[in-house]
């Protein structure tokens with residue numbers, strides 16, 4: 430089966446968050462299952478694209494209304510990611526050092542149209558188009574409705590929702606940029622009187638998936654305005670839990686971390702990584718280390734963290750280390766807190782892939798007090814590195830972490846409040862002091878299998894079930 434994943438991000442080429450991790454791993458595991466899975470993504474100007482050579486497999490012009498942009502489909506043979514990547518290079522719009530910007534309506538519309546224009550020219554069409562998030566949300570609509578893509582309308586299109594908070598809204602003044610279609614069907618694009626690419630994808634895709642089963646249920650109650658639509662389309666929707674790339678995220682072979690380890694050597698391995706972190710960030714290596722990694726936004730409960738940290742650092746014997754960036758206010762408050770708790774608290778404001786690996790390896794606990802968490806990968810990474818997750822029971826966190834009081838291995842809490850989060854940290858630290866249990870738990874959590882093996886197969890079964898239905 431020939432599968433094209435369409436996405437704005439793909440690790441290690443361009444990563445802003447978890448979307449990249451998924452699109453950089455799922456195709457590889459699908460190929461391991463004997464499929465032919467590839468990625469189509471924009472060509473940005475970033476460390477990956479500037480250090481590799483590319484050759485053009487196609488050249489054309491993409492039209493956005495009356496404006497025409499030259500574009501190429503590029504490939505590189507210099508690196509093997511376990512799947513083929515086709516880059517849509519539209520210099521005037523996409524060749525930027527960033528993935529997302531103010532001009533995203535034109536950028537991602539042009540990306541989607543150029544990708545479909547190229548697919549139209551292929552001798553062998555893909556059997557599945559798998560679209561990720563709203564940046565590719567108009568593809569299910571365009572293949573079904575636009576006259577020029579009629580030849581593609583038999584190809585099943587899947588949309589995976591990684592995050593329904595962002596929907597790609599466009600005012601109607603952009604309508605003329607979408608290739609012509611029967612205007613009687615304009616309602617498919619609409620949600621609340623604007624063009625809503627995520628809503629259009631939910632309406633037009635042959636199947637809709639979310640990145641965990643719990644998130645699928647939660648979206649029917651809380652989907653940033655799309656609740657009714659999701660409830661209405663639930664017959665074709667299913668939650669498939671993300672996996673993790675166990676080749677990239679493996680403490681035994683990870684090149685980023687200070688000392689490699691496995692379940693047998695976990696105590697010494699984690700100690701060496703923690704020692705490095707404590708030296709680098711002026712922390713006390715004798716105390717337990719609680720870490721946070723992620724985007725500093727409301728969804729992650731980030732604006733509560735300064736107060737949570739203040740409370741915890743006053744009451745507990747602990748170190749706290751945060752890696753992240755996002756809302757400026759939160760960044761500033763988190764940075765200011767350093768003055769009060771020097772020696773036990775530090776933050777790194779920014780994005781640093783290597784540092785994130787060392788933190789997963791060196792921390793004792795990873796905090797995720799998310800308001801919304803469609804799946805969450807951090808808790809699965811930390812488990813693999815023997816770090817205990819402290820999470821709110823929501824979305825994918827609920828599906829992957831069981832509290833120690835329920836015969837589980839993590840710490841869970843229900844509310845996103847300063848006191849609930851601080852109490853969860855308190856429970857975590859009590860657990861830390863139960864040395865024997867804590868060490869045994871470390872070894873156990875490293876053995877939990879969250880690899881893509883199962884979920885990659887689930888997606889393949891889903892594709893097969895559509896193809897089966899289609900040809901019956």
Ligand SMILES: Nc1ncnc2c1ncn2[C@@H]1O[C@H](COP(=O)(O)OP(=O)(O)O[C@H]2O[C@H](CO)[C@@H](O)[C@H](O)[C@H]2O)[C@@H](O)[C@H]1O
Nearest residue numbers: 446447448591640723753779780781785802803804805806
């Ligand atoms: N400052 C920083 N420096 C280095 N690395 C950093 C970093 N901030 C974040 N990361 C990394 O980015 C990834 C974040 O993944 P998540 O799944 O937690 O979140 P995200 O909300 O982006 O993804 C959305 O899509 C994914 C994939 O489907 C869902 O799991 C998730 O719930 C949904 O919100 C992890 O690899 C993490 O280590």
